[in-house]
Amino acid sequence: MLQNFTIEFMSETNVKNIKDKLRDLLSVVDYEFVPSLSSRDGTTQTALSSSEKTLELDSYFKGMMEQINIVMLSNDNLLGFVSFRHNHMLDSLEGYSPCTYLSTIAVNPRFRGGKVATKLYSFMMNEVAAKYPSNYLLTRTWSTNEIHIKLLKNLGFQLVKTVENQRGGGIDTVYYAFNQR
Numbered sequence: 001m002l003q004n005f006t007i008e009f010m011s012e013t014n015v016k017n018i019k020d021k022l023r024d025l026l027s028v029v030d031y032e033f034v035p036s037l038s039s040r041d042g043t044t045q046t047a048l049s050s051s052e053k054t055l056e057l058d059s060y061f062k063g064m065m066e067q068i069n070i071v072m073l074s075n076d077n078l079l080g081f082v083s084f085r086h087n088h089m090l091d092s093l094e095g096y097s098p099c100t101y102l103s104t105i106a107v108n109p110r111f112r113g114g115k116v117a118t119k120l121y122s123f124m125m126n127e128v129a130a131k132y133p134s135n136y137l138l139t140r141t142w143s144t145n146e147i148h149i150k151l152l153k154n155l156g157f158q159l160v161k162t163v164e165n166q167r168g169g170g171i172d173t174v175y176y177a178f179n180q181r
């Protein structure tokens with residue numbers, strides 16, 4: 001059970017200490033994502049050399065740094081993070097736009113199953129919702145990501161859209177929304 005932890009926004013004051021840890025965690029979880037974060041799409045993945053993959057991951061990281069990031073820390077360890085965009089428009093989900101769009105969440109494998117992700121979502125629904133008001137908190141994942149989907153359902157998210165086979169044969173993209181009104 002985690003006791004001493006903080007959840008905070010990345011800002012000019014803490015970015016120096018956290019940035020490298022965040023980039024390291026991204027490398028650790030890269031291939032858990034479907035498709036991997038370092039592949040431009042599922043079909044190019046096998047053709048990329050390791051230096052090309054590093055460049056791809058750098059580019060993903062750069063994109064993350066342009067978003068709003070929150071991090072959970074304990075004793076100098078980065079437990080997990082969330083990247084999101086505020087006032088985000090989703091073309092195919094007009095009824096849910098503008099929304100707070102959670103683009104990436106990942107927990108350090110050493111701290112999984114200890115409710116780190118649950119606490120990060122709770123921070124999104126409380127502190128983030130207060131600072132960045134929005135009717136909907138929206139995210140998407142892949143249909144075989146059972147742990148993430150279980151977590152979203154537990155928190156009260158509803159499945160609002162499925163794009164069949166978008167992540168490769170038999171793996172759909174699924175969009176989940178949480179009504180914050």
Ligand SMILES: CC(C)(COP(=O)(O)OP(=O)(O)OC[C@H]1O[C@@H](n2cnc3c(N)ncnc32)[C@H](O)[C@@H]1OP(=O)(O)O)[C@@H](O)C(=O)NCCC(=O)NCCS
Pocket residue numbers: 029032033103104105106107108111112113114115116117118119140141145147148150151154
């Ligand atoms: C998905 C992820 C963020 C969950 O993080 P976590 O901190 O371990 O999750 P929590 O501890 O808050 O647990 C959430 C729920 O999942 C369940 N769970 C966690 N790990 C599990 C496991 N290995 N097997 C089965 N269930 C598991 C928990 O029991 C909990 O459900 P409960 O409240 O009913 O007990 C983490 O596994 C991860 O970083 N995965 C790789 C990246 C990813 O898939 N990101 C999401 C796509 S954007």
